[in-house]
Each structure stands twice: as C-alpha cells, then as structure tokens.
Amino acid sequence: MKKQLFALLLLLPAFAAQAQKIPYTNCKNCWVPDSLGNHRVVLTFNGTGKAAKVIIPWRRRDNDPENKRVIIEDAKTRQKVTNVKLSAITRESGEVVFEPTSGKGTYFVYYMPYKNEGRSNYPRGIYLKPENTASPAWLNSLNANIPAATVKEFQSIDAFNSFYPMEVIATKNETDALIAKHKSESFLVFPEDRLNSIRMTKDLPQRWIELGPQSKYTAAALRGENFSFQLGVYALQNLDDVKVTFSDLKTATGKKIPASALFCINTGGTAYDGSSLTKTVSVAAGTIQALWCGIDVPASATAAVYAGKASISINGKTSKEIQLSLNVSPTLAKNGGVDEPWKMTRLGWLNSTMAQKNTVIAPYKPLVVKNNTVELLGRKVEVNSDGFPKQIQTFFTPEMTEYADAPNNLLTEAIHFHFLNTAGKNIKLKSQGLQFTKQEPGTVQWTATSSNDSLQMEVTASMEFDGFIAYTVKVKALQDVSFKDITMHIPFKRDVAKYMMGLGQKGGYRPENFEWKWDVSHKNQDGAWIGNVNAGLQYSLRDEKYVRPLNTNFYLQKPLILPSSWGNGDKGGLNVKDDGKAVLANNYSGERKLSKGDVLYYNFNLLITPFHTINTDFQWATRFYHAYKPIDTIKQAGATVINIHHATAINPNINYPFIAWKAMKAYDDSAHAAGLKVKIYNTIRELSNHAYETFALRSLGHEIYSPGKGGGFSWLQEHIGDDYIAAWFVPEIKDAAIINSGMNRWHNYYVEGMNWLTQNVGIDGIYLDDVAFDRVTMKRVKRVLTKDGHPGIIDLHSANQYNKSDGFNNSANLYMEHFPYLNRLWFGEYFDYEKNNPDFFLTEVSGIPFGLMGEMLQGGGNKWRGMVYGMTNRMPWSDGADPRPIWKVWDDFGIKGTKMIGYWVDDNPVKTDHDKVLATIYKKDGAVLISIASWEDTDTEIQLKIDWKKLGIDPVKATITAPEIRTFQHAKTFGLNDKIPVEKAKGWLLIIK
Template structure:
C-alpha cells in the first residue's frame, strides 16, 4: 500500500530556484530493507543517451552520507546498475551519474543500504561503504561527454510509514538556517509550536518544515471535552540558554468560562517522581540545538464547547521571555477516558506524573502492622526494636514445612543488630542511647528514630518498616569533634540454625560457608549484600550509599553499576566477614580506618528484608497450570492449562513492554479465554522499551531521565531516527521491533502503573509476566495494587535467566529480586540454571522459592522432572520438548493433590526418608495416602530403602501398599514391598503412592 505526502523541496543552486513539489511516499514491503536499506529515491529519465545525471535534494539527517553506499537499480529489470559515479554527496544533496540501462524509464536510488551483523536479537546495523563498480571504459565516456542529460527526482520513498523521515526529519539547509539566524539575531531563542502528531525528533538540525512556517507566537489546536490534549513548543537556541521554564495562564472563552492554569503542564520542566516526590527539572539548551517542550492541557469534561485562549510564557535566565498565545477549540464531543484509548494522539503524557496507588495500603495476604511497646507485628513475623533503633530480636512464625504458621517463634538473632565504633588505639567508643521514638504508626508503615552519642560521635537512626517485612535504615554518623577511627562495623549475630543457607556476595545459593570474606568491587560486581537464613526464617540485607541508584541489570550492569558507598566502601577498605563460632554466626560488615573532621557526616544506610513472606500456597501450584504461548483458546484448554502467558512479539502483544498497539485484539482474546474458564497474563515489564511506543520522542526530549545514555548503534531504525546516545536492547527480527534501554528509576514507572491499571480495567488482563525486573519495590507494590483492584486476580510470575555472570555483575537472581518476592505468585528461574550439576541446597535456595513462601517452575533444558517434584516444580506448556508437564499434571489429578500438605526433605522429622544421603524425599500428605517424590543426586545408579514413620503418616503398615503409577516419560508402573530396595537411575527418581 502506497501513502503519499508532499513537501516543498527546492532545486539545487542554493535551493533558491523555483520550487517544485516532490512527494514523500511509503511503499510497504516493496523491497527487502536488509539488503537495500529503508529509503530510496525514484528517478525518471527521459533522455536519449545512456548516461544520466541526477541531483537529489534529499536533506538527510545522518552525519556521514558520503560514507554510505549508493545502489541504483533499473526499475524495469530490477537489476543493479554497476556503472555509477558519485560526483558530490553531502547531507543536503547528492549529484550522481549513472548508466541508464533501459534508456528512458524509472530508476531506484537506494541511499542507506545496510546489513545486520551479530546476534539476531541484538543486531548491529552496519551501513555499506561506497564501492567502485564502474568500468574504466564507461568512466572515460562520462568524463568526455559534453552534454550529460538530467534525470528528474519523482519521489522520495520509504519502506513503510514507520521508517519515513517526513516531515520532521527532513533537514533545513545551511543557507536556510543561516538566513533564519541572521534574521533573528537580536533574540536568544526562537519558538516553533508543533502539533502532537509531528513529534520533534531532531536536536541538532532544524526541520525544513520550520523554515517554511517560520517561528510562531501562537499555537492553535482542537480538543474534545475531557481530553488529555498534548502539544509541543519547539525551542531553537540562537545562544546558550539556561533554565528554560514554561508557565501558563488560565484559558478563557469569550463568555468568561475558564480552563484553569493548573490544568496545563509541561513534562520537561517538572512533575512527580516515581516515588511521589515533586520533580523540578533544569532545562538548558546549547546554541544551535533544539529542545522540544511537551505540554498538555487536561480539558475538563465540564468545559462548554468554545474556543479557549491564554498564554504560555517561556522564560530563560538573563533573557526576555517569549509569550506564545494558546488557542484551544473545545468541541462538543466528550471523551470519558481522556482519550487514552488512542495513545497515538499522545493522550497519556500526563501518566508520567501519576501518583496512582502510591498510598502504602496493605496488600493481601499481608496484615496491618501492629505496635505493642517496642515490638512490631506483621504477617508471620515480629521485630523488637532496641533503644538504639536497631532490631533487638527478629522472630518468624513459620513451620519448617512452610504450609502453616507456628505458635512458638523462631528467634533469628543471638543478640541485637548493633554498631561498633573503634578508635585508632583499638578501643571501643561507647555511645549512649537517648531512646527510641516511634514517629508513625500506620497499617502499612511504622517509622521510628533514635539518637545515640558521646562527646565525639553522634549516631542518628531513622527506620521505616513496611507490612511485607522490608526495613529501610538511614544511619547518620556525625563527628562532634575530630576523631581517628580504626573501624566502624555493623554486626548481625545470627542464631546458627537460621544461618544455614546463604545467597549473594559471590556465593551460589546453598549452604553457607563456615567462614567467609568479601570485598567491594562495584565496577564489576552487582554485590552489596546477601540473604542468610533457613527455610522458615532468614534475613536479606543490603549496604547502601546515601545516593544509592538502582543499577541496570540483565546484560547491562557494567554500563550503570552500583555506587561504592563512601561509608561502607571507604575507598575499598570496607568489606564483610562471616564467621561461625559454634554458637552463633556473626556477619561483620566493616568499613575500615578513617579520620573524621568535626562536623563531618557519613551515612551507613542499609536495608533488611525478613523472610519468609508468607506460607506457600500449594493448592495454587497444583491448580494453576501455565501455557506460555499465544495459541487458540481451544488448543490451550485441551492441553489442560488454566492460565495463558502472552509474550511480546505476538499478534495481540506485538511490541516489547508496550502492550497498547493491538489492545482491541488483546481484549477479544481475553474475553474468549475468560468465557472458556481460562485466565490471561501478558508480558510487560520495565527494562527496555519498544521503539514503536508512540511517546518515544517525547520521552527522548527528557534527556536521560527515561532512556540510559549509551553509544547508540543497533538496528537501523534506531540509528536513522533516534540517532545517538542510547543503548540498543532486544530486537525482534520478524516485526522489526527494536527496544531501547530504560535509565532506571524514573517517571516511566508512573506511566507503567497507569498502563497496568488501564489494561486491567479495560482489556481484562489477569496479571503480568515479568521477564526480569528493572524497577524497585515501590513500583512493584503499586503494580500489585492496580492488578488486584476490584477483585481482579493480579497474578504475577517472574522469569529470570541466571544473573551470575560478567555482564550481569555476578549477582544471584533470587538475591537481586528478593524485594519483589512478596508480590509474586510464581517463579520461573530458567535460562542458564543448571538442574543437573547443582546440589539440592541450590535448588532449594535459588530456584524453588520455598524459603520465601513461593513455588516455582523449571525451564533450561526442560529442567529435571524428578528433582523438580521434590520442590513441587514441573515445567510449563509448551516449552522444552521432552519436558511436557501434562503427564505429571495427570498424576497430580489422579492422586488428588488439592489439599495435600507438603513436607519437604528439609523438614527434620519428615515421615519418609531414604537410607541414602543423596537420595531425598518430599511427602505430599492427605488423609490415608501420601505421594512421595524421590530424587537422586548420587553419582551413579543406585538403590535405596524407605524409612517410614507410619504413625506420622497415619497409615496402617499392615494394610499399606507402595506403588509407582505409570507416568509417561517419567516412570513405568511398578509395585514395591515395604522393605524392598528400590532402584533409581542417576539423576532420576520416582513418584510413589503410599496408601
């Protein structure tokens, strides 16, 4: 399909000759872009010779057109013309001589051909270099020709509308720009109001469109009642200008009706941060550069149809302000949704400043915090606060089975968490506490402060505990006089029973080493803390700089690593030692020697996360069966699945992390699934954002707020339209979806929350599938609130590839994402997790989710179905050939897994054990029967005998049978005697029924 646009393009000779209209058109899929590029010029030749010359006024935004190949094709034969000579190639125009192989006719000039190199999902678009293919004989004839006939440019053409440069990337010439500057030499900047559908894209070149229209002092638009209407004010700096600000007056109708100034905004100069703090942005524009100011007016639905006028005043430091008249014609049409169902109209820009779901209300299944004296109770846990503000004791109320709450608490600490201050002589400096003061007691948050001091040091502690068990500490240490210190340390003294396992600080999840030492290395390692604990009680902690910024993850850590805390790191003098003295396990977080001057302050900030978060929901595990692919509803239902995960790069969710392109199709699919009794979740996260996002260039106008700085490159579209200063991310070749890496914590999170709410309420999604997470717990809580609002299920599952590698900074996925675990329903820790070579403790801590109140599934290589069942894990459809979960689902149903009690091998009094240390058993118990999952970690085929506590099983051994039901690709049917030795192959196991 061909679409056509017209632009005034001037002929060569300074572009001052009479104008002609050369159309810009799109010809969808008319050629293969990966060999010829995305752009061509259609040239017609009516001469009589076989030598043609064409002068192409292409006005290109790329900086090195002379370094890119020109390919000319005969339109009639589709053959490449080899006899080509480039005379002059620059950004403004190109003069090319070529052999007119068909005489009179049409020729195609492809001027940005490229090829993709590297990995298909992370391509490197490489533009082809110029080549010399013309014969010497032909070149000689060209040089001797006295009257080379001219071909005419018929149209500029792009492979599709999405790749078109028209109108905002067709550059003004230097002569036009110089003339504009000369004409306006007395002013510091010019203003070019622009329509919302013409996103300002270039920052260093004026669009030719602006030359034609000229600077304007008025913007006129048409909006509906209730519409979130957007427009742009383009700033072109003739001098360096600083601190650009925009203020608005009321908009007033001829009858005196008003749209208040408070309804107008500019996203570039201010707003609201992702964590609900006021944001003021400083906008400076260098001489010769362009800054788009994206503005909006939230037209009240009560506004009467009329034309409302007012003013936008643009001010900069040291210069006279400019006033732009704003005229908005409000029609009689009313938009109940603000127009957000049509995001291509930029109606969602206000979402960037949203505070939706910010109030820290308690999210199910958590319970309101309760304060009794200095003890705070929360779901399954208690924290007693000492007079110095640190935890005196941390308790959990979970049984080892993790299926119910205990009546007797588990004390995690041998004594309170505390700081030590050691002077240069090696003596302890004692601080006297003034007592703890609780400053906030709300259902979702409890806060307290404490001050401890002597004549040389003062420590001010501020802490905040949230309903899920997260504690944030701000610890300010101030020198009251000059002081030399040998060390400042924080001790976490664990009871040995609750320091059995460890994840983090370079340690693979599993048993905690008896003695351990670690040093900071933020340049290479995303490591600042660890989880230490047992299945039914543990503690994650993280040491933070006062200017902590969440680093990038998933292949991009090295491009934005952690900040070395000036306190804890202390120029790499700091570190962590863990020592087991037989009675306790001391985690010693030290910072090393330093001198403090009077008045100097240090922040020893840290966070704590008390685990588990809740009991495990085994019935959800057995009943919720994932189908992770976009397939017909009947196909999925027939497979026995109950929940569909819709990935990106599908017909109803085509673009990555921007599920708004095909939302009508998505809604129709969701409605069909719901009618069939199935639930639907979609892929949508924050880390990278599709280049198809309608707001791409509005977000780019915010500098590095939304997008990370980087070296650019990647897929051709990014290079041609975004230009530079970005990080190219995931690419889907089939639909040419090219993502850009987000910068971290920013206002896109506000948009994300609003988007999730809109999809839940209007499209009917039942949750989201997260493919790694690049946002923090603030955003996660907000997302969970909007997903579960009004009775929606709000199911969230998290997939992660193993993060323990160089690109990801050698962190453990479970440690990296633990702050999100309170709000997840399932883990899918799959890619690069080795299910064959790792021991049971690794499965338990890094993959299963059980010590945190979660359950999981496997992925890499199909996992190990026998070992997985020891943790209640299987696979999801239709991933991994040979790992089809349906036979195990059928075995669950035949046994009746609903309502069973899971008693894992980690439970000391598990009623079913084996006589082999590396052959382990987990029991799924119900009245009169149990299913026993057996898995072997022995180095070779072996056999084992069951050791059964019949009283605990509640089964009469004289009437008991032990059978292995037939399970396809898992085991053959077999019956065993109570005292039989049961064979087991290396790396495999059994599902046995005892009843």
C-alpha cells in the first residue's frame, strides 16, 4: 500500500516540494562526458523484481528532450542497462522504467549524452537520438505494480557544467500561478546576487518561484569595491525602452554614495571609441531581461548602511521602484576588488576610457602644422584648398634604415573628385577655403567646403601622428541633378606605384591594368595599398554606415556593408592604369540621380607608409620562443622573449588570461630574474566560455557576441542555448570560445585588462592571433603596455586571408592600420614560401615597406629566402627549421649595428648576375654578410657583381667564405671571381672581410 501511494504521489504534476529536496551535486571526473553527457540523475532502488519505475523531476532548460537519448547505468557493474522503457518525457519530468540488473542499489540516468563530430578544434556536439534496446520479453513482463526507485541527487560532471541554481526551470503550473497572481502588472522584478548570473531568457528559474518577485534588494560591499548586482525583469507584457535610474544612496546620518556612482550596463555607457552610448532595451512578453547594475563604492565611504532606490521605467514612465540597501564594511577593497573578477567586479571596465586620449606614442613625434602642410615622423602632407591632399611626401631611404633629406613625392597632382554630368563634362565646384579646426600633438583636423548652384561638398578630415587620415566627404544636392559618374582620382607617381596589394590582388608588382568591382557578400575588400618600399599609400572606400566586419573564418557571417555612395548597387568599382603621366587610381561610382536635399557620403581613409624606419637591431636581439617551457630550457636555447599561447597552464582560456594569473605572475617573475621577457596570447576575436562575465555579456544582446546559428561544443548548447557563433575549442581543457561581434565595449574591458596584466602580473607584451579590433583600440593597448617604462612588445600572427571563408583579403592589407604599433610580423599559416615570388615576400610577408620585420611560420618557411629579408622562423615551431644555427651566424659575425641593404635597393653594392638570384647585405666597417637566395626553377651558378668602393672593402685583401651552418650550408671558401653554385630554392650566407 505504501509503495502504491508513493507511486501515485510521483505521478502528481505538483512535484515541486519533492524536487526542492533533491540536492544538486558535482562529481568531477566520475564519468566520461563525451559518451554519456555532462549530467546524470542518481537513483536508489530498494525493491525487488525485474523492473523499477521513477518519475524524474529534472526541470530541464533544453528543448525537445524527448528527442535525446537516456542511458541507464548500473553503478555496481558500470554496465549499461538495456531493458529500459521511457514515457512522458518532457522538459519538466520524465517517466523511466528500467531493469535493476543488480537488484537493490544505485543506478545512474544520463539524460543528455552526446558525441562530438567535425574538427577537434571546431566540434559539433550531436545529442544522441533515443534508442529501443529493451527485449520484447521484458516489456511484456511489465505490469501496473512496478516498485519505485527514488531520485537521490542530480549530478554534473563538474561545477562549471551544473545547471543549479539558475538553470533549473520552473514548471508551467508554477509559472502560470505566478502570472495569475500578478495579472495586473506589466512586469515583475527579481533582484539577484552577482554570483548567480541570470542565464535563461525564456524560462523562470525555480529559485525565483521560491523567492518570489521582490521590491527590495539588500547586499554587503567593501569600501572602494566595484560592486555588481542584477535586476531580473520578467515581462508579462511587451516592454519597450526599459531604463534604470538610481537615487543617491544615503546613511541615516546623511552620508551618501551619489547616484552618479551607480550604473546599468544594459541601458548605456561609453562606447569603445570614448563616445557616449545609449542602448534601447525591449523585452518581449514571457521573456527575461537581466539588468546588470553596478555601484562604485567610494573608498572614502563610511562603514554604514546606505539606502536608496533603483527606478525601472518603461517608455519613459516609472513603473517600479526597487529599494536598495547596501551595508558597507569598514574593510577597504584592494584595487577596487578587480583582483577577484569572479565577483563581477570588472563590469565597470566596459565603460572605461583608459588611454583614450590620443597622445603621441613612441617613436612618433607630435604633429606640426606649417601653413597648409602637416609634418609628422618621416612624412609630410600638403592640404589643398578643397581639403584633399595636394602632395604627400615621405622621407625614407630605400634601405628603410634611415630618414632621407630629400622627399619622395607620392602624387603627380592633388587627390581630387570629378562630378561628371550626363554629357560627361566635369561639374566644377568652387572652394570656400581651408580651415584647420584642431591642432594637437596627436591629432590635426580641418574642414573645407566647395559648391556651386547645384551641388555642395563638405570635407572634414582628421590626421593622426602615425600617418592615418580619415576623410568624411558629404555630397549634397542643392537641386535635382544627374551624373554620368562621380569619381575620386589618386594620381600616383610611377616610381612610387611599383607594388600593389589588395582588392583581390596578391601582394607584388602592380599589374599594368587593374579592374575591380564591389562584391561585399563574398569579398572583404574595400581598399588597397599601392607603393614602393619607402613610399606608399593605403586607401579604403567607405560611407557613414561602415561597420567593421568579422575577420578570418567568419567574414561571411558578418560581411562588409556595401557603401551606397561608392558601391551604387553594381555600378561602382575601381581601376588602376598608367595614363602616361601618372599611375591613376580611378575610384568610380557610376551613373546616378540625386534629388534636391539628397546626401551621399564618399568617405575614405588613407594610411601613409612607411610608418618609421626599420629597427634591425631589435630583429637581431629579440628572439621569440613560442611555447610554454621551463625558463632554463628557453634561456639555453638562446631566445630572449617567451610567447605564452593560450591552452597552457598559466594562460589556459582563450583571450581571458585572468583565471591562472597568479601562476602567470610567478612564471613572469622567474623569467625576468633570468633576463627574459614574457608575452601572452590575448586578442579579441573570440572569448572563452570560462570568462566570469559570460552571462552579463550575453545580457547585452548582440553588442558583445555575434548572432549566429549556435551549436558547437556541448557546454555552449546547454548553457548559452542559441544565437551565437561557436569558435575555437581546446579539447584537453574543454575551453569553448564564442565569436565577438566586432567593435564594442568589450574593447574597453580589454584595454583595462591589458593594463591590469602589465601592472600586476608583469607581462611584457602580447601576441596577437589576427585582430578583431580597429586602430582606436590598438593605440590604447600600446599605451597601457608601454606605460611606466614597460616594453610593450606586440607581434601579430595571421593566416593567409586570401580564401573564401576570409573574404579573399590580404593579411598585410587587412591589418595595416595596426602596423604602426607592432614590433614584428609572423605571417603565417598557409603562406607558401616556396612558390611565391620575391615581390610577394617583400609586400605581404616581410613588413619592410611599412617599417617592420617579420618571421616565417608555415613549415618553418624557406630559411634561405627568409634571410634576404632578415627573417628566420620561430622556435620551437618547426623542428626542421631550427633558427639557432642562423642566430649563431648573426652573433659570430656581429650583425648588431650593421646596415641592411636589400636587393630592392638599386645601388646595393652587391648583386648577382642572375635576375632570379637575389642578394641582400648586412654591412659594417670592414666586413659584410651577404644573404643569397634563388627563385630560379633549377640549380644554377651565379657570380657576384661587387662595387668594392661602395662596399668599403679593399678587394686585394678580401676573402669570401661560407661559414658552416647546420641544415643550411657547408663551409666553403670562394675566390672573388668564382662561380658560386646555387641550388633551386636555396642560397648562401657569405662573409666578405
């Protein structure tokens, strides 16, 4: 009778009281999740017979649980129970009948088993479908009087995977009862502790049913703490324009925390570029919106209880007030509490303006305006009366190691627009003059307006100390007007326009005739670089709606927006041709009509290259070791800088280096004691699911995380749910990343985080693996990394972007805006160092035309060709291309202090008699190291052509020797006129003394 009564109770829909008593526990590493899933129910059975029955009140947040397999395991034998019958499987509960194979005892029910398919680093978690393994005989033996098993506990594979308490759903009956009780209200508020992140948007947590909606929130904080809390809004009706405002918090004696110290990250803040950000929050009926709020408790606050209120308004009308009570402890929080990020103390970082002021960053110099000319490091720009560059000059020698006295002019005439009427005649505009509106060390701005009776062009430009110029060109129709074309011409000097990169053109020699059309759906292309080693210009075409797209593998999921001006449907495009006077870049937009009052924005950006001279001594002295290894091992290898990748013991989580920071600091301290520097992997493109702020960031909609189809690793599917893009995954530590949406407030957090790591952990720089932020954030990062004398070394790795997924871009062209702040390039994966020509190496890999130097990656690179550009590979990335033998030659020769003269320099004193066998020299007094590399199709012999006078060596006393270099060359001595054999795709390092 007791068993029957118990079974009846289990069948009742109102099982909340029983469910509340069932504990949720974690059983770390008690089973293998990849075959059984991350969750199980522990059952106990004390009956007898061949069947046991249980109703499991699992309260699941996943959809369609009836389509997921249930696996039952005998705890004693660890064998799968095959005789199982399921019925009434819902999100709230499931009825399970099974054979207790060991009789009385414990049984495990795994209810979300999955398997991973696809690439190990981009897995697809596939949940197993239900199966029927029960024998017909066992099924036929079942009757109505089946003894009951008892749910003992719910278990997760570890705490990180647990659904408790915020993902244990309320039942429909509980939710309906709550709604009925508050049917006159438009929404309910559930204040929640910062340690219980609100995770679900479509289900109420059971916890909230138990606690009920509240009109008061009470908490405790330390003096000086960055305190966070949540206001969970459950909409009973559609809510528009939800906002939160705060009163002052006051003590009984009148002390106060001002309202300005309270904030809500969901309704507004500070954008990544320092501008004010206002967000519109709408909540659909039946859904939940977490409002994450913060209180910056002053360090000077008196220890007392502070009381005030948070007012939640809908469409500007106050609807509810939540009384706030904060008990401030006499204890002073260390560093605002940000050293304990699991307490959500860093949410205020999202609104940071740290390092936002555009101060000049070394080695750049303050801008100087003389008349209409702006001077900057190694360059000058003369501005025309219409606001566009009349002339652009650079002052770099072809060697790129020194500044030149004589200028290199980039243009044959000013950059200009043509407005062609339907007859093809240029509509001339009269300039009203140029006006400089800002002259600061880091930024110079100017405006100019040109017009006639039918058209007005307003030009606003901003130039920065690194050579970046942003143009806003507003074209307004003063009356109805028709155009055959609107074009912008950039007339390059021929000797400057030697190379080209971008717009589908692989880096190398500029083609004689080049044509290009917009195709943003498939191609991440809106501009190109045209230049020579010591003078060049990158330009990109945009309008006022420009949004930075996703990069690398995810471009197609958030591509460029076609600029309505330049693109003009399918009419816009670009061609580059030699017109006899200049190499003309003709940027056209095609035929169109404008009605009176219509406005178009023909915006564009310019980057003047190079950015600075090459620091060759940094290249020789700074030797990266790209692996987490013992300090002694790295020092003995001869490296000087350690790059700590993610998925390592001291930096386990991708782009979130804050969890193992104490171990990282200990390692950094040990490295510094040994004379080494340490840099860490930390970029933005994706973010680990282990970030403490994951669900706070999710509450911001698509501001931080990109929209997407979801999927990926099981944790993402079980806890994030849907509407995201799954990214990189590390199987060993189950670190699953989510794609960042682009330009957003996470960049503010990133800058603050880099500052914290520099000041508190002692990092010496960062290693960037592609870049998902723009130059605004890059400048801020460089400022905090180099503050207080820290070295702030930044190197950038990129895989070859020229493919379908990446939008057919060039890594160097895509990331050129960041080059002014980098110390080295590492290009990169999928770069072919064997089949590409020297002009490709020079423009896309070496960094030399931009004032940088690089290293090779794929397959270790080609060591002979690399040295023509001063490049080796990186330890210990490729066993077959150990750079140490070449490092030894550098040291034995004394390469530090030498002058690098590349094969691209016309008056290089050492050449070969073969066009496809090139020579770069490293020259010092009385000696020269010659790097020779072949691009010939076969083995060949070459003879050196040496200008001994320019070389500064007496040929009568000179010797040519090839030192022994392991895996590179055998020792050999050559006569001055000897033929030198050169193998295909190889070369020599020769020393002349």
